[in-house]
Amino acid sequence: MKNQPWRAKSACRGLDPTIFYPATEEEDEAEAAKAVCAVCPVQAECLEYALGFREKEGVWGGATERERRRIIRQRRRAAYAAAARRSA
Numbered sequence: 072m073k074n075q076p077w078r079a080k081s082a083c084r085g086l087d088p089t090i091f092y093p094a095t096e097e098e099d100e101a102e103a104a105k106a107v108c109a110v111c112p113v114q115a116e117c118l119e120y121a122l123g124f125r126e127k128e129g130v131w132g133g134a135t136e137r138e139r140r141r142i143i144r145q146r147r148r149a150a151y152a153a154a155a156r157r158s159a
C-alpha cells in the first residue's frame with residue numbers, strides 16, 4: 072500500500088483509519104467511510120487496488136468487503152459470458 076502513488080491524493084489521508092474498518096458490514100456502520108470515499112479523487116484507483124489484492128477487510132473505494140465480493144463475481148460472470156460469446 073505504501074508505494075501506491077494515488078494514495079497521496081486520497082481524501083482519507085490523515086483521518087482516523089478506524090472509520091474505514093467498521094465492526095460489521097451493516098450499511099450504516101460504513102456510512103462515515105463511504106461519505107469520505109464519495110468525494111475522494113482517487114476512488115477508482117483505490118477500488119481497483121482493493122479488488123486486485125483481494126483486500127478482505129474495510130471500506131476501499133467506497134465499497135465494503137461484501138460489495139467488493141459482489142463486484143468480483145459480476146466481473147467474473149461478465150468475463151465468462153464474453154468468452155462464451157467469442158467461442159460460439
Ligand code: SF4
Nearest residue numbers: 081083108111117132
Ligand atoms: S476511496 Fe476511500 S478508502 Fe480509498 S483512498 Fe479514497 S477515501 Fe481512502
